[in-house]
Amino acid sequence: MPTLFDPLKIGPLTAKNRVFMAPLTRSRADDNEVPTPMVAQYYAQRASAGLIISEASPISPAARGYPWTPGLFMPEQVEGWKLVTQAVHARGGLIFAQLWHVGRISHPDYQPGGGPPVAPSAINPGGEARTPDGLKPRVTPRALEPHEIPLIMSEYRLAAKNARLAGFDGVELHGANGYLPDQFLRDGTNLRTDAYGGSIPNRARFLLEAAQVCIDVWGADRVGVRLNPSINTPGMLDSTPRETFGFAVRELSKLGVAYLHIMERVSYGDEPPPAPDDPTNIPVGFFRPMYDGVLIANAGFTLEKATRYLCEGWADAVAFGRLFIANPDLPARLARQAAGVPTPFNQPDRSTFYTRGATGYIDYPALGET
Numbered sequence: 001m002p003t004l005f006d007p008l009k010i011g012p013l014t015a016k017n018r019v020f021m022a023p024l025t026r027s028r029a030d031d032n033e034v035p036t037p038m039v040a041q042y043y044a045q046r047a048s049a050g051l052i053i054s055e056a057s058p059i060s061p062a063a064r065g066y067p068w069t070p071g072l073f074m075p076e077q078v079e080g081w082k083l084v085t086q087a088v089h090a091r092g093g094l095i096f097a098q099l100w101h102v103g104r105i106s107h108p109d110y111q112p113g114g115g116p117p118v119a120p121s122a123i124n125p126g127g128e129a130r131t132p133d134g135l136k137p138r139v140t141p142r143a144l145e146p147h148e149i150p151l152i153m154s155e156y157r158l159a160a161k162n163a164r165l166a167g168f169d170g171v172e173l174h175g176a177n178g179y180l181p182d183q184f185l186r187d188g189t190n191l192r193t194d195a196y197g198g199s200i201p202n203r204a205r206f207l208l209e210a211a212q213v214c215i216d217v218w219g220a221d222r223v224g225v226r227l228n229p230s231i232n233t234p235g236m237l238d239s240t241p242r243e244t245f246g247f248a249v250r251e252l253s254k255l256g257v258a259y260l261h262i263m264e265r266v267s268y269g270d271e272p273p274p275a276p277d278d279p280t281n282i283p284v285g286f287f288r289p290m291y292d293g294v295l296i297a298n299a300g301f302t303l304e305k306a307t308r309y310l311c312e313g314w315a316d317a318v319a320f321g322r323l324f325i326a327n328p329d330l331p332a333r334l335a336r337q338a339a340g341v342p343t344p345f346n347q348p349d350r351s352t353f354y355t356r357g358a359t360g361y362i363d364y365p366a367l368g369e370t
Ligand SMILES: Cc1cc2nc3c(=O)[nH]c(=O)nc-3n(C[C@H](O)[C@H](O)[C@H](O)COP(=O)(O)O)c2cc1C
Pocket: 022, 023, 024, 025, 026, 054, 055, 056, 098, 174, 176, 177, 226, 263, 266, 298, 299, 300, 301, 319, 320, 321, 322, 323, 353
């Protein structure tokens, strides 16, 4: 039975343990959306993770939807990310870049020219966008013209190449959480009648093409894909999520991607956790027989739950989000807990998740620090 503390092969790489750091937007890039030395320090503090998946990194200006998120489309950003990858590697860690296009979740303030954001179909997601000037109502996006999709693929390609230049160990395609590839996948957000809409294979085409672009740049054994089949964000509906995501997972298995990173339903504290028999919360284990590579599970894991998933064979590794925000030395804390040594966690402070300074970012103590 593997434990969280056993190494794991991912393509040509070996993760030193199976406690992975989930991608976490922290909005600490500078005004030019370039990672700073403080960002490098934050990631270096967490280099004991078996694998770090970076915060989501926009692939183009139009792909952005949140303030001060470090991108991968400008040379200055590549230089900033080099500080991060070098600092993580110096501490013996591995780090993948998460490639991000938010689609309709963006706002005209982020769009070159100030127009509406793009999406598979012109459906307003509702709610408010976070902009550098505060919250603003989201707008109805513009449906992408068929000829624009290859342009977005070329942006994914450029960002994947930039991730190589920046010294990452691989890339994770962000296919989860209601952003552009997820908007294409679901029949509630994709009403297209061309080759990218309608049937499940057509709706999965965007995700699979983006994955192929990453594979072209990196080779399949350094490409991961994140999916969230169980999202319950208003408007992100799919009438047959098991079939839709089952198809995507089987096709990604055929592409031979190095890992799949699958989220279960998450409660961030505002809403109740899903009922155990809620059919829209699809367990990670449902996808296990459909996929041959490394499977990473995420959302709401504790030591006990992670150990159970590994023992049952439902997952090969577990990604931790909020616990890694507050506990830079999370693998050491979990190892002590597993050995029966009472070891409390630092508690994450939600009020500083997206604020700009060092507070709540690089000041969570490791064990033995005060
Ligand atoms: C502050 C914050 C930022 C996040 N940013 C991202 C992100 O950039 N990309 C992503 O795929 N998920 C993001 N997530 C989701 C986390 O990766 C993770 O799925 C979630 O926190 C649930 O895992 P946990 O229960 O271990 O925290 C974010 C979550 C939080 C709390």
